[in-house]
Amino acid sequence: MRELNLTLARGQVLGLLGVNGAGKSTTLAMMAGAQRPDRGRVRLQGTDLAEEYQCARGGVGWLPERAPLWPELTVVEHLDATARLRGLRGAAVRKRRDSLLERLQLTREARRLVAVLSQGQRQRVGLACALLHEPPLLVLDEPGNGLDPLQAAQLRELIRERADAGSGVVLSTHLLPEVTAVCDRVAILHEGVLRHDAPLHSGQERLLLTLAQPVDAARLAALAPVVKVETQDACRHRITLRDGTDAPTLARAVVEAGMPLAGLQPVAGELEHAFMHIATRTPAEEADAA
């Protein structure tokens, strides 16, 4: 890693993107206190993690890639061991453990050995371990691995909840829709260097609307969820949605207005363009651009 300078505020969700080998997992391991940078500092609420590594104990919740777990322990034993290693004990921890098991749909697996769990279940156990002590910083490396779409949606909800509760969240993923759905800010790493760090654009979502018959763009623009209409051809329009509205709201509005809806799909946004641009640039091109 070189020239990496990131600051995360409480309640903020940072999406960390990059191609394989860009340095995302190393960055996250350093943020979690699992690795020590040979130069530079990682500070958590003002405390240097390398000097005061104990502050990682209650301060950081880390879900590494592929959720490494002790296969000989049951799910409950794993969570209890994690709590003890972080110096937590008592009824409050057990209550928190049980509520997390329920929330992450692991109650039925609670007494099963970790070794026999599926990848998705292991991922959720790892997530429960990361959330057990309600850390002010949550570091998630590919948390959606092995999760089905429903569980992935619940994960997004959980991340937003933690952010609303005041935790900073760093999320590394290859799935750009996951980033646009949950992150406030996005950073792109490439070859160990931070190439992009900016807030995501407003919550305005862009969709490609396909109609079975030609419809006048003015009729579409008059719909409540629509901010902007860019016509591609008589039946296809790029729609920019108003903040806080989503694809189902637009679909309902289109159908209620009597327009023959044939299809609705997200448009690759600025984030994807930025990512592709950075990831496909050679160092020489980068130097020229600089």
Next chain:
Amino acid sequence: MSVGAVMRCEWRRLWTRPLGWVLAALTLAGMGWEFLLMLNQYLALQVRLAAAGNASGFTDLVTLPWLALFVIAAFVLAPLLTMSALAGERRGGTLSLLFASGLSPSAVVLGKYFAVLIWQLLILLLLLAMPVALAFTTHPDWGKLAAAALGLMLALASLNAIGMACSAFVGHPALAAAGAFVVTALLVGVNKLSLADGVLGGIANWLALSTHLQPMGRGLVSTADLLWFALLIGVALLLAIRRVGDERTRG
């Protein structure tokens, strides 16, 4: 506190793994069989021994030679039980979880060390129960028995410390076990050099495990021997702690 948490976690893992149980069962069965054989021989000789005025008793002829056999078992037990302690964690990616829990390298190493050591000390305790169970029918020499038990405890502590150091330095548990076997074999084999004259013989004699263990097997406990064991355990554990600490930087 942290050492205790790591120890409890490691102990629980040992409890659920078959390896610890299999090794304990084999050791207890083998040693139990040997004890019965030696006791049988002693009983056969007892009348002749009683006739001799100043003959050795049950402790000298059965218990101490029998306990000496446990050292051979310890050469196998310690490397096999320590091999996964750090190398296995590293291989499974869980060592970084321990670091991210804010634990110091010394807490990680010592917690794991004490867990595997206690497992083996319990095996030793069960073995000692065999001669102790005959205390009502024999007259054990408690002093010699205690010295031999202390020697075995220290030998176990040393071999486990060597195992931990090997486990800290390599990436695969099998390599760690092999490394620990080699180091242990060197500590035993260096005794051959002690026959040499001069400084080399002296050094080899001082380095050899048997030089410091055998007197305890005869009931002699000296400060120099205790210091040798403390030094060996300390150096091995320090190396393991340093290596685990470096792991955090090197990744």
